[in-house]
Amino acid sequence: MTAAALIEAQGVSKIFPGRGVFRRGRPVQAVRAVDLAIGRGEAVGVVGESGSGKSTLGRLLLGLIPASEGRIRFDGEPLDRGSRAAWRRLRRRMQIVFQDPFGSLDPRRRIGAQIADALVIHGLVPAAERSARVGALLRQVGLEPAHATRFPHEFSGGQRQRIGIARALAAEPDFLVADEPVSALDVSIQAQIIALLDDLRLRLGLTLLFISHDLHVVRHLCDRVVVMYLGRVMEEGPVREVFEAPAHPYTRALLSATPRLDAARRARRILLPGDPPSPSDPPSGCVFRTRCAHARPACAETVPALERHGAATRVACIRRDALD
Amino acid sequence: MLVWTVRRILVSLVLIWIVATVIFTVIHLVPGDPAELLLSSGGMAPDPAAVAELRERLGLDRPFLEQYGAFLSGLLRGDLGASMIDEYPVIDEVLLRLPRTLELIAAGAILAVLIGIPVGTQAALRRGTVFDRATSATAALLLAVPIFVVGTLLVLVFAQWLRWMPAGGYVPLAQDPWQHLTLLTMPALAVAKGLVAVVFRMTRAAVLDSLSRDFVRTARAKGLSPSRILVHHVVRNAIIPVLTVLALHMGTLLGGTVLVEYVFNWPGMSTPLLKAVEARDYPMVVGIVLTISVLFVALNLVMDLVYAALDPRIRHA
Amino acid sequence: MRRLAIPGALVAAIVLVALAAPILGLPDPVQQDIAQRLSGPTAGSPLGRDEFGRDVLSRLIWGARASLTVAFASAAIACALGTLLGLLGGWFRGLGELLALRSMDIVLCFPPILLALLVVTLLGPGSGTLILVLAILFLPGFVRVTYAEVLSARSHDYVEAVRALGAGPLRILIVTVLPNVAGPILVQLSLAVAAAVVLESGLSFLGLGVVPPEPSWGLMIRGARATMAQAPLLLLWPCAVLTFTILAMNLLCDALRDWVDPRTASAVRLRAIDRVLPGLLPPARADAVLQVDRLTVEIDTPAGVIRPVDDVSFAVRAGETVAIVGESGSGKSLTAASVMGLLPPAARIAQGAALLDGTDLLRLDEAALRRLRGGAMAMVFQDPMSSLNPVHRTGDQVAEAILAHRPMPRAAARREAVGLFRRVGIADPERRANAFPHEMSGGMRQRVMIAMAIANNPRLLIADEPTTALDVTVQAQILDLLADLRRETGMALVFITHNLGVVAEIADRVVVMYAGQVVEQGETEAVFARPLHPYTRALLAAVPEGDEKPAGIPGVVPPPHALPPGCRFAPRCPHAAPACEAAAPSLESYDGRLVRCVRVAAWLRETASA
């Protein structure tokens, strides 16, 4: 898989300096020692709760923020070096769709102009053909070309999310990061957007990183899922395998905590105690141990490595075999 | 917190040094010669030899850099020098005048808060009503009518017609407290004139903002009385931006109360500053400006601390 | 835009009159006629003559040119330069930030009068110098405003989106950041112009401004003050035009502020006092823990009266949980707000009743409602961060709820609050009661909100999306807590959510709402097992659970001012028939359930036969 990887991260960490008026807060360890490779055309889901570092990982992979440690290569090229021109060329090939459908569009510009930004910046389409191209993009995401002259506030949340996707697609990217694109939407609209992304992915051969806090959303869209907790990867593997047989106690808790329509599944709920620790003061050893029902003193000793478990899954838990 | 404060103080010291250098340079650059002026009072022609001698005695004949060096070394020893007019130590003049200016500004600010916050709150609560419009218009009027017009009218009405209070002047508090306060009233009102408008506008905006917050809904859901909601939740939250802006304006009033001092004969620090510039009394100008800068910087520092005390989010961030 | 018209026209009128001065056929404003000195209004000079016998009207209008030129020019220069510095400082941070902001601190350290005095003395008085002085004075304000706005704009996703497209900093600053910080800068500009007019008069008064004999308002006031006793009107005229100009500028500035701030620019102007003191409501009848009957809420909008809640009925028994579920815009939160008497001021109850233990909440006056709110009925909101007051300790906020209904010493209330903290599962409650909201996690804050709600043993608890903002593991904790509390206290729980999974977990009965109406109501298990209304079915199908791909519902909820004529769901309904659009369906009973669908019988037959 690594050979064909479009994007590859090795030992990537991100530490944000602490902030505060009176005393400098401790540095926030948002992402720690993450290895991840995404193949061409692959869709990878990143799942975790707030503070798990999943959005930071997405921005690291896009090169929007520099990594504190580790290396990221996109199509073989390192992300952190290169001339302005090379950087811009790379930029075009990687795009992002945001969570907040209200904050991600410039309220003061017509949506057509915003979608056309990529065309202008990268000189993709001659000026005369731009409006036609914008129209085509709008149609591609299920809107009308006539909508191009409207302002963002004239659209509903779901429509804005479609516009956001059209803007990202305008650059003709190879790699798309969707950062919780459906979390703010009603369930009925959420399903529409997932279907749209799924459809686009197949038609355009997009490589997709889909960030979500809901495992179930990932299930229908992604090939592979990465479960993160407090900046570290807990479990990683093919969607089906992780769903059928979650190996990490955190994955299990996450799956079981999601409210279910199906009453039968509800009975086996694993209730995690307390709140996640602060990313600026993570526990030693396994970061999950403070909330884990299966934690042993040994869990505090070493940071568990991601190791093969089951057919294609990798799990970071020293007790993975004992728990089966 | 300690590190933060120390860093702030260091940055402030650099700032004050720059201010001192700028004012020292500019005041020497400005045309006009202190010695010449000193000997020209009352439209008299001074003897050029006397002017030259005085220049020498005041050290004005030395090269600029030498004068600057002497000034800096004096400053490091905490010596602001003495007036070129009457050799009165600058620091004494500042210590004498500063409390009066601070008292005036404080009195004005208190009046502004006492009037501006309640009225601003009411205007916000009655947004769009006649009351709101009338008070907003009044605020604009207060801003628009110059202080020297208002001041003269105040004197005309209260001193000359009604004869309720003296036309102006100053009596030390220790000498006659009652007279002192009486004399403070009109200039304080004049200082409050501009501040009230500012406090009013800020309060109105902040209360409107505060009213739309979710915690006001929570307070209602708790079954709290309107007055408690208003005081404890709405105004308590609105007061932070109001105080910040008020402090900024109070800062600009240091040395900015010239007209009030002039119109009401209040012997504050702005008058000697103005007079010192007019007479090119270099040490006095530089000394007073330095004092004002130090106060301004200190005020900002204190306001940040007060801000933190009022807003726990900053205190603990 | 319309609200900009009047103040805009006023300011434009002032500017136009000033511009038109040369063609108005006015007497020469500097031509002295000492013989007519201080003469009152005459035919030739309607406002009289000044201390040099110059025509006052002419000087006022020509003076406007000087005063306004100085004001606009200085504000414009400060605006351009300040915006540039603020943009650079805010965008590039580091050294740029230091230079842009600290250099402004230096300017601020100089008293304005001194600054004016020094600059004027160095350069000589005159309009040009005055413009320079005022521009320097206003510069820090623009830098600060722009800097703050750029900082906040930086964090917006749309700025990051443009960055992600590979745009250079210049393009981002000009195309994306600048237009979005333009609003506050524009407001600052109008403030600066107004302030400049006042300052011009002050500086000219001190002899630091416009050079005579050129007229300016400040010079006129200066001249008139000396002759106040002889010709008081001379003082009145310039002061009056000055005040009028300031007023117009202030109005324009307020209008601009409203215009650029979408929050205050809502179509309906909220009268803030109504948030705190809603008016009285007409009285009526009584019955059970909570029974909502034919509740209808109306709001007047420029587009006409809308009914975001239309004929909603449901009941909750003691110890029971009823979930109200629906997409955004379905009216579920407004329903809850009606019951609590917390409707936004623009909304009014058009009909219906909400009986809490037999008392009609909709007919109570504010004082009686206040006794019930936080007492017999309590509410938990969606966002615990914004719903808690940031400046008060959480323990005090809970104690405040206790004290509002049960007079007792503060210390006792405080002890009781700590007990409540323990009861809602907050570890180390004594310490946590001293914490401020921002020091807590989201889950803990929601526990505080719940502690506050149950402080006075309510008969009814309304929870409006209480877990939507929380992580799923924390959501599970809160759901358990609410279920436990309900079991222990026997309170009735109304749970508003859009999450069907949550409904399935917590609710005994479910009320499905769509576009302001109840479309289906019944036992939760029965409804989820066999949904009767097409909307309920579509909602369930959209949940990404199980092996089937979730199916979205095409289209969006119709806005309340554009409801379809018949069944409101018909435009999105896969089963819609011509009958659906003909008439509005009523809520009818099937198998102990209520369903609002004309085709439900037919559909039942089809599925039964299939």
Add this chain to the structure above:
Amino acid sequence: MTPTRRSLLAAGAALPFLGAVPARAQRQPGVLRFGLSSFPPSIQPWVNTGTAAATVKLLIYRGLVSFAPDGTLRGELAESWQNENPTTWVFRLRENAVFQNGDRVTSEDIRWNLEQMAAERSTAFYRGQAQRIARIETPDARTVRLVTMEPMVTLPLWFANYHMMMVSPRSPTGAGSLPIGAGPFVLKGQERGVSLDLEPFDRYYKPGLPKLRGVRMIAYADENLRVAALQAGDVDLIEYVPWQAMASIEADPKLRLDAADGPFMYLTFNTTRPHLGDARVRRAIAHAIRREDIVKAAFFGRGSPLEGLPIPPGSPLFDAELATGWRYDPDRARALLAEAGVPNGFSTNILSTAQYGMHKDTAEVVQQHLAAVGIQAELRLPDWATRVTLGNRGQFDISVMGTTTENNDPDGLTNLIDGSLPASYIRSIGLRVPRIEELLAAGRAEFDEAKRRAIYTEMQRIALAEAPIVGLAWRSQGYAMVPEVRGFKALAGALNFFSGITLEETTIG
């Protein structure tokens, strides 16, 4: 800050009741409250610190002679004086004159004073005059004989000036200390920048004087406020009554105005600038200005036109014909311009100051009238300090100036028109008229009244032709008081600023 905060709260609380409670300080009987135009920057004798300070100095200090209310000289520390020969003056000291430290005023004290003033590093304003005394002889304790370098008819006038007060040689020295004088009042205390309190000196040499039980001098920099303070009853007497208030004070039965023409406005020229070196152009300017307009616009009619050299009408050397030599005559002005080769006028500038209204207003009127004869003048109105420097350096074309001569003797004109004196902002720049200089010197040395008159008449004729300065307007200088103030008198002409001398005879109530 604590008392301040408490006082503020009290002030706020008290505000509504101010109407009911008398807010004024109790007036002390026999104490005069005097409204000064500014707080004296210093009251050091010998040093020129302005006219407000002069009033205070005249309370504390005395010189050998002084001006009587009628303007004539009278004895002070000296009871008599005479001119032994053209270069020798003898002063006979009073028997009972004592300094406020109790020491008798002796001839040695006078010698010490004059030597100090003339000393190398002296800052005395009259140092130049003191240096012209060649020898001081003190034959006995009460006799001072002064021998001047050249004949000096005006010498007694020097000793009446408030810049030549006599102080005790045993005065304390050091920063902040004030020399001991021999005047009727002693400085009791002062609130810096606010007020000065004086009490009578009980061993003042004039029996029964001073009559007041004290003087409280309060500074009011704002002229409107000064008038308001008088009208409100805060003070009993004010100096520098603003011209716009004079009419209403005269009309007020509760107030009295005592004003006289004294100081004057005039133009100076930089004769090195184009056209202004030509006497015809200067004369044209002199004829182009309607002086009444200045009197009206700048001084509210409180003054009179000055169409010649500033010699007051009361002076024995006054010549009514010469006094109107530059009367308003625009046609003559145009003719003179044509004669000078600039029939269409020229462009120039007028230096004045925005800091003082009368300078600014005068300049505005002058500008208007010059424009009428074709001279386009641009106003330059910097602050006073800049204006003085520009004036001294000759960086102007025409300047508006206002001053007063040191006394009513025509010798006082020397300062204004003697081109041999160093460049100064009060004189024209670069203009020397040797004949004027000779005549001024001759006038100073001439003891015969009739010959003196002839000298000055000729000098005026030449000045009218050469126009070294151009007189514009006399301005009224006034004091206003409540009627209870008696015995205070405003001195006429240039002596107006010496009016403080009459405070020793003033009573109140």
